[in-house]
Amino acid sequence: MAEPATAVPVERVKSKKPFLNETRRSRITAYTFISPFFILFAIFGLYPIIFTIYLSFFKWDALGPMKYVGFKNYDLIIGDPTFWISFGNTLIMALMGTVPQLILALFVAVMLNSAMNRFKKSFRLLYFMPNITSIVAVTLVFSTMFGNNGMINWVINSLGFDSVAFNSSYWGVKIAISTMVMWRWMGYNAIIFLSGLQSIPTDIYEASRIDGANRSQQLIYITLPLLRPFILFVTLISTIGALQLFTEPYVFLGQGGTGATRQEGVTMVTYLYNEAFSNGFFGTAAASAVMLLIATIFFSVLNMVISNRLGGDTGGKQA
Amino acid sequence: MSLAVVSKKKPDDAGIVLKIFFYLFMVAGALVSIFPFYWMFVIGTNDKTGAFHVPPLLTPGFEFFDNFQRVLERTDFFRALGNSVLVASAVTISVVFLCTLAGYAFAKYEFPLKKVLFVFVIATMLVPAQLGVLPLYVIMAKLHWIDSYKALIVPAMVNAFGIFWMRQYITSAVHSELIEAGRIDGGGHFRIFWNIAIPVVTPAMATLGILNFMNVWNDFFWPLVVLKNKEHYTIQLALQQLFTNKDGLDFGMIMSATFTATLPLLIVFLLFSKWIIAGLTSGAIKS
Numbered sequence: 056m057a058e059p060a061t062a063v064p065v066e067r068v069k070s071k072k073p074f075l076n077e078t079r080r081s082r083i084t085a086y087t088f089i090s091p092f093f094i095l096f097a098i099f100g101l102y103p104i105i106f107t108i109y110l111s112f113f114k115w116d117a118l119g120p121m122k123y124v125g126f127k128n129y130d131l132i133i134g135d136p137t138f139w140i141s142f143g144n145t146l147i148m149a150l151m152g153t154v155p156q157l158i159l160a161l162f163v164a165v166m167l168n169s170a171m172n173r174f175k176k177s178f179r180l181l182y183f184m185p186n187i188t189s190i191v192a193v194t195l196v197f198s199t200m201f202g203n204n205g206m207i208n209w210v211i212n213s214l215g216f217d218s219v220a221f222n223s224s225y226w227g228v229k230i231a232i233s234t235m236v237m238w239r240w241m242g243y244n245a246i247i248f249l250s251g252l253q254s255i256p257t258d259i260y261e262a263s264r265i266d267g268a269n270r271s272q273q274l275i276y277i278t279l280p281l282l283r284p285f286i287l288f289v290t291l292i293s294t295i296g297a298l299q300l301f302t303e304p305y306v307f308l309g310q311g312g313t314g315a316t317r318q319e320g321v322t323m324v325t326y327l328y329n330e331a332f333s334n335g336f337f338g339t340a341a342a343s344a345v346m347l348l349i350a351t352i353f354f355s356v357l358n359m360v361i362s363n364r365l366g367g368d369t370g371g372k373q374a
Numbered sequence: 375m376s377l378a379v380v381s382k383k384k385p386d387d388a389g390i391v392l393k394i395f396f397y398l399f400m401v402a403g404a405l406v407s408i409f410p411f412y413w414m415f416v417i418g419t420n421d422k423t424g425a426f427h428v429p430p431l432l433t434p435g436f437e438f439f440d441n442f443q444r445v446l447e448r449t450d451f452f453r454a455l456g457n458s459v460l461v462a463s464a465v466t467i468s469v470v471f472l473c474t475l476a477g478y479a480f481a482k483y484e485f486p487l488k489k490v491l492f493v494f495v496i497a498t499m500l501v502p503a504q505l506g507v508l509p510l511y512v513i514m515a516k517l518h519w520i521d522s523y524k525a526l527i528v529p530a531m532v533n534a535f536g537i538f539w540m541r542q543y544i545t546s547a548v549h550s551e552l553i554e555a556g557r558i559d560g561g562g563h564f565r566i567f568w569n570i571a572i573p574v575v576t577p578a579m580a581t582l583g584i585l586n587f588m589n590v591w592n593d594f595f596w597p598l599v600v601l602k603n604k605e606h607y608t609i610q611l612a613l614q615q616l617f618t619n620k621d622g623l624d625f626g627m628i629m630s631a632t633f634t635a636t637l638p639l640l641i642v643f644l645l646f647s648k649w650i651i652a653g654l655t656s657g658a659i660k661s
Contacts, residue, residue, distance in 0.1 A: 089475075
């Protein structure tokens, strides 16, 4: 198992010494210990993604023979308005669910970390709790709240506004789904930020206080720059996760069976899923997966470039 | 939100007004976090129309068993629960063992390409699994694993997050002198791992186990793709099935099931929250 990775023994050890000297033995051990991951990833992670790209050039229903069609699958999905709607929906909901969520998470983290907070542990626990719920459960609970005659509309009505059709209108669906995403992840991200805040040595703050910095200056010149790696990490993970949005819209709109591809809430992954497992078009589904892959890479890189620009003065790696 | 800014600007001895605002904000946030759990319980214990009561119901009722009876008429709830326990346990045992092993190798061994391989492991965390779902499905079909738990268990047996997590912990928790000492005593590699490293890192293993168990328990997409027969459904699929029934949405029934399915996780979380959160806060720091 460890063979492929061992490679290049720097020097061949000369005679006398046994072939398996201590260094070599420990290397082989190490490679053996890490090999399960690489083997499983190669089979169930890497190969499927490469094969997806290959598959996107074929017409295939997963059963019969594959037929090479060149870029036809791409032409088909690019010509399909639903694909572009799914693309737009995914981006809109990614923005709506992620941006306010991360800003809020940062504030919550700062407050959780504040010396004023006497109940740090209890609050941490409570804020983290949503994350343990399954997405299906979250979606079901929020479906009861976002119903036409549900609680949220009752609140909206009592404030003197008209009801919003959260399960059928263009923005209603997006607001409902973004709320679900935010509820489940805000606390989680706040806890990650909190661990970042706690990793900042307190003597930096003490030194800055001696130099006369007040709290807001500390926040801007110490906390945020030192927190940058965490912010980058959380934003990256959230962006990638947001592009893969599937379960919330699938369950929320799927009540009638096929509703998951309704235009208000169809996402790239629901589109992909539907093409493959409802329609049996594995080729176009693969093409849409490749488009999603490209989008994911694009937005990840964009994300990194932006955060590097924003905080370029901290000189790179911190924690 | 602006409250937070204000509170940060003040020197240490914050005024009482500020304190009140601070706690109001914190408590409001906490209420938003826990309300849906309570709401599950409220709707699950009231009758069918409870979800649409005006004004919204805020107190539990007595209809839980009636509601849950209707769950059992529609789906084999406990079987699905059992299926989930089975799959999640199998995956978790494997993940904890294999990730600890790999994390230990990355933390305490020197070998060529170590850095590159570790960066590779980290990078795979950023690859969304859903992108490869089509060929993965085909692989499962070729292996005749469609509708089998092997399709859920085998690909999930080890993961990058776990390796990263364990490496971070082992690097600081297991002292190299201990390992050296073990070597001098003539212990084999695996034996040192098992007898010296493992006892020191059980908290991290437990945390990884719980986090992973929850992840598998909550997974929806992949089971949806590979499980066909209702008898094999995991709890998440069973819950979703309740929601797809067309004859009017019976939220009392749906919430009684959702609450019952969420309760075990909630209990586990409350029991082990110290480990889970303390683990999360100490683990993410490096890198």
